[in-house]
Amino acid sequence: MNKLIIPMSMALLSGALGGCSSAQENQDVIIEKPDVTIENGMLTPEVLESFGRIQEYVASPDGSKIAFTLAYEDINENKSNAEIYLMNPDGSDITRLTKTANSESNLCWIQNGERIAYIGKDESTTVPQVFAINPNGEEQVCLTSLENGVECFKFSPDETKIIVASTIKPWEKDSTLFAGLEKTTGRLINDLMYKHWDEWVEEIPHPFLGEFDGKSASNFVDIMAGEPFECPMRPFGGAESFEFTPDSKSLIYVSRKLAGKDYAFSTDSNLYLYNIAEKTTKNLTEGMLGYDTDPKFSPDGKTLAWLSMETPKYESDKKRLMVMDMATGEKKDLTANWKYWPEEFIWSADGKTIYFAGYCEGTEPIFKMDVATQEVTQLTEGMWDCHAVSQLPDGSLMAMRHNMLQPDDIIAVNGGKTTQITDINKDILDQLAEVKVEKRTVTTTDGQEMVCWLILPANFDENKKYPGILYCQGGPQQAVSQFWSYRWNFRIMAANGYAIIAPNRRGTPGFGSEWNRQISGDYGGQNMKDYLAAADYLAALPFVDEKHIGAIGASYGGFSVYWLAGHHEGRFAALIAHAGIFNVEAQYLETEEMFFADFDLGGPYWDKENAVAQRTYATSPHKFVDKWTAPILVTVGEKDYRILASQGMMAFNAAKMRGLECEMLVFPDENHWVIKPQNAILWQRVFFNFLDKYLKSPEAQNN
Helix, strand or coil, X not given: CCEEEECCCHHHHHHHHHHCCCHHHXXXXXXXXXXXXXCCCCCCHHHHCCCXXXXXXXXXXXXXXXXXXXXXXXXXXXXXXXXXXXXXXXXXXXXXXXXXXXXXXXXXXXXXXXXXEEEECCCCCCXXXXXXXXXXXXXXXXXXXXXXXXXXXXXXXXXXXXXXXXXXXXXXXXXXXXXXXXXXXXXCCCCCCCEECCEXXXXXXXXXXXXXXXXXXXXXXXXXXXXXXXCCCCCCCCHHHEEECCCCCEEEEEECCCCHHHHHXXXXXXXXXXXXXXXXXXXXXXXXXXXXXXXXXXXXXXXXXXXXXXXXXXXXXXXXXXXXXXCXXXXXXXXXXXXCCCCEEEECCCCCEEEEECCECCEECEEEEECCCCCEEECCCXXXXXXXXXXXXXXXXXXXXXXXXXXXXXXXXXXCEEEECCCCCHHXXXXXXXXXXXXXXXXXXXXXXXXXXXXXXXXXXXXXXXXXXXXXXXXXXXXXXXXXXXXXXXXXXXXXXXXXXXXXXXXXXXXXXXXXXXXXXXXXXXXXXXXXXXXXXXXXXXXXXXXXXXXXXXXXHHHHHHHHHCCCCCCCCEEEEECCXXXXXXXXXHCCCHHHHHHHCCCCCCCCCCHHHHHHHHCCHHHHHHHCCCCEEEEEECCXXXXXXXXXXXXXXXXXXXXXXXXXXXEXXXXXXXXXXXXXXXXXXXXXXXXXXXXXXXXXXCC
């Protein structure tokens, strides 16, 4: 077991990290739960990376057992690994089923609960495949042997068929141009979407339908053969993109059947019904031009439900819970008269109710909807975000939940009672200093009431003065709810002696469509005034040192920091921007999913007759560098193709040319996020080293 005592000598730890073998050299190392001893209740970057991370769970058909994956990181090996565990529905008798050097995922009970299927890899495979294992951890068997491996899968209800996602190469190199040049690294590009998220698009996932005889899967057929389109959709699509009919005769898959420029400028995904016997495909959502995702049949197969966005190009539109009568094709929006919207959902066993989690006024509770009346009832309370809702055979619900102070655990919901049934990180959480989160309301410049989260410093003393932080959310339409993040972690900020305010400014979901959509076409407008109102509220608190407040954020939050840098009028003493948009005109042309920039920015900057677009580009942060006064830290990942690292590099160069105190942290191997354990720790160290330097006054440092 790994022993980790915190805090430890920075010199010793740096030596240990620098001298370790790489993950490439240690593929067979099995990662175990670290043994963490914390001194003085301090949450450090090393402790943050030591938390166990529940990634998914699934109940057995009879509800008697819960299988789940739990991941831990090894800082020295610089990687993480998820293993399969089994427990009773009340959280007792947790047993580890796998012990491998490769992560397991996509859990699924098969053969009436006698086996657990999953994606994994062992010494017999070079790429991930579908495996099965007994609930006692014995008789692990590989079920598939696809050349390019398996990314996700789902079995048909009768378990005679399996649909998997495996990659194909949709385009061949020109044999004449590349003849005799086997070692060339050149790429010839002739259309848009040549790169996506963090990869060059040289292969895409396709749905392969196979037969399953109970022992192995075979005779796989690409049901989209000849179509150069993704299924599931990159970068985040998975097994939820597939849904078999209850009779196992057909299946639905989700795809955005567009390529190149059309793909880059569209959110028009559709649900396709594939008849297995006839090998025919029908578009069920033709004419619906926004995202259509997450298909799920009612238990009797008569009704299909899915999540749908109405507005083309608007990736953050209200998610409608749609249903279709499979006999007539009639469609209906069940949430037309509901202010909020679901993020995920399940049918009840009797098909009369739909359960879902959804953002609502700053949290993400679980709701139920009566399908006949569309009446919605909230089932969970408190300062929590819930997700991954499921129903057991006895009618009770399970889900996962987290908040700003602790990561995911599994809960049971029965009637009006919620019970936490796992406590994976109790040993760490019990050693940490107390941190409090409070819900506050701030009046905006236009007279609206804005929900904000105030996170108080660890071991808070109202008689002390603390430096403050304004947190700027990304997205831009992303909820500031009770989220737990391993990057933008409020508990570690509080542990370092900061008071943080996290406002649900214009553009955040959970407060109705008008509040959510206002930000589009108004990047430098009302939402920035919302931020300044929150900063002023924080500065006015008696325990906050108003002369030592910083602003931080990533992605759109990074844009916000760059924008605030030129408009804050002395409010901020330090700024930190990660993966932020600095030059909006450049962003319009650089990003890969161009529908997002086209919709949210209002259109191209060369359209001089477009008032919305011209207003957006007129407020681009790079045009206000002459007003920058505060020290700034910029962090970027060079594999970030959503917002290129050059955006941050431009901002750093501008700050340096202005003569400002500034730093830049560049990760050549990270994308829009910072994922690798050692990179994550370095990021946190640099983050707090910078904040402490400029925000902790001598008085604050002596407290």
